[in-house]
Amino acid sequence: MSSGKGKYGSLALTRRQFLANSAVSGLALSAPYVITAQARAATQLVYIGYGGSTQDVITKVFIASFIKETGIDVLSSPGADLAKLRAQVQTGNVEWDLLNLIGPQASAAGNDGILEEIDYAVVHKGGAIERGQSKFFNTYYFSRGGIGFNPDKFPSGKHPTGWAEFWNLEKFPGRRGLRSRPEDNLEMALIADGVAPKDVYPIDVDRAFASLDKIKASVAHWIAETPQTVSLLQNNEVDFVFTYSSRIEAARKQGSAVDFAYGPNFLTPGTHVIPKGTKNRDAAMQLMGHFLRPDLQAAFCNETGSTPINPAAVPLMTPEVSARQPKFDDPQVMFVNVDWWAENYAAVNKRFLEWRLA
Incomplete structure (x- = not known):
């Protein structure tokens, strides 16, 4: 976006x-x-x-x-x-x-x-x-949020397919790219920490930030503009990135070596x-x-x-x-709760910005 x-x-x-x-x-x-x-x-x-x-x-x-x-x-x-x-x-x-x-x-x-x-x-x-x-x-x-990667560099089995693997820096070392806003980041942090998608809301903010602490040092880019989620992959500035299926599909049609991990996506x-x-x-x-x-x-x-x-x-x-379409009743698929964010965004965003700069 x-x-x-x-x-x-x-x-x-x-x-x-x-x-x-x-x-x-x-x-x-x-x-x-x-x-x-x-x-x-x-x-x-x-x-x-x-x-x-x-x-x-x-x-x-x-x-x-x-x-x-x-x-x-x-x-x-x-x-x-x-x-x-x-x-x-x-x-x-x-x-x-x-x-x-x-x-x-x-x-x-x-x-x-x-x-x-x-x-x-x-x-x-x-x-x-x-x-x-x-x-x-x-x-x-x-929109489907998930993990983008370069399939030539990271073929099947060499890239994370879910958030627990995205957080697993030993099994999947490499530079991460995340959005520069709290939404999506807090959800994936909780799922990586073992919370089932259906139980993410209301967000346990303290637990989410504790999980984010574990990956912060490996985040090479905090991404403000959506097109960068793909361009950073194309330019080999990140190895794994939170991005959107629509952006990856558009880049693939233009011949770019990028792919998307379909499955446990955010809707x-x-x-x-x-x-x-x-x-x-x-x-x-x-x-x-x-x-x-x-x-x-x-x-x-x-x-x-x-x-x-x-x-x-x-x-x-x-x-x-x-x-490739997700099943709406798939327990691995998470629907973003827009009403929770509407009520809590200001306070959580302030904490997120302070956390990023700390």
Whole structure:
């Protein structure tokens, strides 16, 4: 989940700048069949994601088909940021219509009252999806967090496949790469220390930090930007890294010698939210629902290796990608508890930053 400039423009792009650049993005068309003719020409959605290869696929699969089928303009750009979202809503200058946020941030934003309540009569028009929905955010896929490695350097049996092995510095010596934030790190530390995935929450923070102490000296890089989780592998700056299946799959398709340990992965909801006060609420709800269509979810996951929220997508996926999908009842798979993080993030993050610098 990256920031900075991406294929579809700068993080700082305003709606006016989006309009000026719409010819470059190729995403400016007309308007929706459910919106009145008078409003049709004026309707234009701004979709904000995290950039990188994942947003490229989002734009190709979801955004382009939505434009074609509804005629609603959609301008897609990176720059998802909770602080910017909060500032827009608080100042009454809402420029974004649909925003991709990681689950903990989406939950926090809902608690802060800066999101529109979701109209599930529109969003789930094609049928309700039981998992991943809430009053203020809707999950459209799960990102899969796990261990990345170079298969040429570390073939089968020579790389860790789970968190206990990732922590085993004697059996699997080498430079580690971890995210520079507490979420995911505390969970993997507990699982490495023997806690079952189903028992991770509520997080025993003291035990997690004690476990992190055991691996801290081997962490060569604390990674702030998601693309670095792969580039550090490619540049031989780490041996084993916490990363995401979508990033590894994108790099593999480009010929990089990287691989992902499928199995005991973390599933983190990729969510959509609608900023409170958007002028395009109804059209934004339509776009949110469009992301749940099984054929589009299958196409997205075929390219990213992610996990769809709609179970009807699984039979539509390629056999290779479908075979790698986690079973939601697998005891080795852990669902990140976004509500726990929304309530505890500030205090835990402060302790984590102090721990890293100590």
